[in-house]
Amino acid sequence: SQQGEEDPQALSIQEGENATMNCSYKTSINNLQWYRQNSGRGLVHLILIRSNEREKHSGRLRVTLDTSKKSSSLLITASRAADTASYFCAFTGGGNKLTFGTGTQLKVEL
């Protein structure tokens, strides 16, 4: 099945730095969501951006969407050790099936 592609696959930063991860997809989408997954646990919804929006903020999170380039980015500012997790984009295109990206593993070191 087709998934979104995320890069980088893994990212290691120091606490206090910003973390940026990118998602690319191939189909037209209605909306794009970002989820977080702690190791061995379920996914938690972070933020949703609609196809007619270009940027959205939620606390330390900033999401951008460029439908012409079929890409989205998630920025976590002032990262904390507790942000260590895997982050997945997910999108719905041409139907109601939510398709997940391949994920970015973020490690925030003290």
Add this chain to the structure above:
Amino acid sequence: EAEVAQSPRYKITEKSQAVAFWCDPISGHATLYWYRQILGQGPELLVQFQDESVVDDSQLPKDRFSAERLKGVDSTLKIQPAELGDSAMYLCASSSTFGGTNEKLFFGSGTQLSVL
């Protein structure tokens, strides 16, 4: 805060055995999803229910996998017989309205299956 309940948390089985996973969605959520997640990859949808009806099972290996949601509330996913390649995390999720277009999904903690 309401949560999606899944059990068991871990399951170890031998190949050719039958296994079953259970999920209880958030009360009132009409849509229920089963996803499979292989280590290092994103979740892939196996089956989606709207109430008790299957609306998408295109990626469900129907020769060995079955899923039901008889009363439109909790759900069971079964594998018979299990194969080595079935080792993965099985995630259940629910949402309050049909489809994933505008609704966020709430996930359970998953069942980690190991087939030996």
